[in-house]
Amino acid sequence: MIKITNLTKKFKDHIAVNALNLEIAQGEYVALLGVNGAGKTTLVEMIEGLQTPDSGNITIQGLNWKDHAQQLRQLLGLSLQETKFIDKLSVLETLQLFASFYRLTESRVQEVLDWINLRAKKATYTVNLSGGQRQRLALGVALLHQPQLLLLDEPTTGLDPNSRRELWELLLRLKKQYNMTLLLTTHYMEEAEQLCERIVIMDNGKIIADGTLSQLLSTYTQGEIIDFTVNEWILPEKWANITGVLQISPITKTPEGFAGSFLVENSTNFLPTFFQHLEQHQIKLLQLQARKKNLDDLFTTLTGKKLSAETSTL
Numbered sequence: 564m565i566k567i568t569n570l571t572k573k574f575k576d577h578i579a580v581n582a583l584n585l586e587i588a589q590g591e592y593v594a595l596l597g598v599n600g601a602g603k604t605t606l607v608e609m610i611e612g613l614q615t616p617d618s619g620n621i622t623i624q625g626l627n628w629k630d631h632a633q634q635l636r637q638l639l640g641l642s643l644q645e646t647k648f649i650d651k652l653s654v655l656e657t658l659q660l661f662a663s664f665y666r667l668t669e670s671r672v673q674e675v676l677d678w679i680n681l682r683a684k685k686a687t688y689t690v691n692l693s694g695g696q697r698q699r700l701a702l703g704v705a706l707l708h709q710p711q712l713l714l715l716d717e718p719t720t721g722l723d724p725n726s727r728r729e730l731w732e733l734l735l736r737l738k739k740q741y742n743m744t745l746l747l748t749t750h751y752m753e754e755a756e757q758l759c760e761r762i763v764i765m766d767n768g769k770i771i772a773d774g775t776l777s778q779l780l781s782t783y784t785q786g787e788i789i790d791f792t793v794n795e796w797i798l799p800e801k802w803a804n805i806t807g808v809l810q811i812s813p814i815t816k817t818p819e820g821f822a823g824s825f826l827v828e829n830s831t832n833f834l835p836t837f838f839q840h841l842e843q844h845q846i847k848l849l850q851l852q853a854r855k856k857n858l859d860d861l862f863t864t865l866t867g868k869k870l871s872a873e874t875s876t877l
Contacts (some may be wrong), residue, residue, distance in 0.1 A: 564589045564712060564744045565610065570619035572605050577747060579605040581768035582619070589711070592738060594755035598868050603748050606765070607716055610746070623712060630871040637665075640710030642718050646701040650690035651677060654681050654700055657689055658707065663706040669760045678774035679703040679733065695726025702733060711739070712744045713737070727754070734758055762858065765868045776858055783864060784856040785809070789825040789833065792850035793841070798819050807833040820849045 565587040572580040580602045587593050597603040606615040610621060612635065613634055614831040621627065626635055631805060676682050678701040684692065692700065698718055705713060715734075719727040735758065737743050749755055755762055764772040774777055786809050786843045796814065810826035829835040830853040841848055856864075863869060 564591070564624060565850070566620075566622045567606075567610075568620045568836065570606070570609065570621060571617050572602075572614060573617055573811055578768050580609070581617075583768065583770060585763065585773075586746060587746065587772060589744055590742045591761055592734075592759040592760035592765040593747065593763055594745060595748045595759045595763050595765065596752075596755060597744070597748075601765040602768040604716065605767050607714055607746065607748060611639065612636075612713060621792065637708065640705035640708070640712050640713045641716075642698070642701045642713070643716045645691050646704070647701070648689035648697070651685050651688055653683040653688055654692070657700060658703060661704045667707060675703045675707055678706070694724070695729055698722065698726070698730055698750060698860050699868060701734065702730065706737075709741075710743070714865050715745065715747045716752060720750065727751075730744040731757055751864070756858055764862060764865055766868075772861075773866055779861055780856055780858075784861055786826045786828050786856070786858060787830045788835070788852075788856060789827055789830060790822070790850075790854070791824065791848065792817060792820045792822045794820050794847040794849060808860075816867070821849075 565585070567583060567585040570580055570583045570585075571578065583606065595603045595607070596841075605614060612632060615628075621637055623638060628635060635754050648662075652660065654677065655672070658671070658675060662668075662672045676685060679702060679822060681696060681699060681703070681797070684696060689697065689700065701717075702718070706725050719730055720752075722730070731754065734745065738745070745759070747755070747759060760775055762772070762774065762776055763770055764779075772783060775783070807828045808825050809828060812824040812826075814823040816822075825833070825837075834853070838848075859869075
């Protein structure tokens with residue numbers, strides 16, 4: 564579906580995308596992760612035809628933007644973090660307006676209206692829609708012409724958990740019913756895990772990891788995480804002699820106490836020593852969780868940064 568070869572884009576002295584290579588097959592759901600400035604939005608904008616690469620190539624179904632712009636607009640559906648609609652148009656009128664651009668029938672408009680579950684709001688002005696309803700409308704607009712490739716740029720940022728899950732359900736239905744390809748940029752790890760079978764992580768304009776979640780976790784991570792909260796500050800030297808600890812996170816003050824985490828080789832072997840150490844130093848344990856590494860841990864391991872739900876710039 565998408566083939567990207569040696570793609571580079573600069574803004575003055577900043578290299579936003581650096582000799583990047585990527586292929587996405589028909590029907591794949593791919594999550595593109597990266598902190599602000601990693602290059603993911605610039606990459607997506609070049610795929611969309613909104614930015615022109617300085618060098619390298621992008622083809623979608625073998626077509627490029629220079630020679631096949633009209634055909635590519637028929638192949639693509641776009642839904643951005645925030646879509647501006649005409650305030651005094653209703654939901655139905657908005658769908659009809661965008662359908663007219665593609666010369667689509669009224670039956671298609673009605674089909675999409677039902678699909679995004681907004682029939683009860685069809686006469687409501689877009690200015691009066693909730694955030695989740697606006698994003699469902701934006702998705703409906705993107706799907707009107709039945710695109711083969713759907714590009715979603717942080718579509719659930721700022722939505723409440725219920726609205727976010729409603730949008731997820733729509734996208735999972737798409738996956739089951741149609742052989743549509745999805746490229747999703749997101750700051751929500753759970754969103755990437757729920758929707759996409761393939762994870763691509765960008766940093767400093769390059770792809771630093773690419774694969775299924777299980778593949779990435781087995782390749783790039785080791786050990787288990789022990790999250791804990793205690794009643795007093797723990798000096799690093801107090802933990803210096805504990806065996807089996809691969810890494811200690813910084814201790815942070817919380818309303819409950821002082822929280823931190825260990826990366827350990829094996830939690831079953833580590834915990835008895837941990838409890839003994841707490842007792843020896845008269846430290847009270849308030850909370851404890853032992854778990855396997857997840858996508859959030861993986862991202863931090865690879866980039867040294869936390870992924871947060873903020874507006875991306877490059």
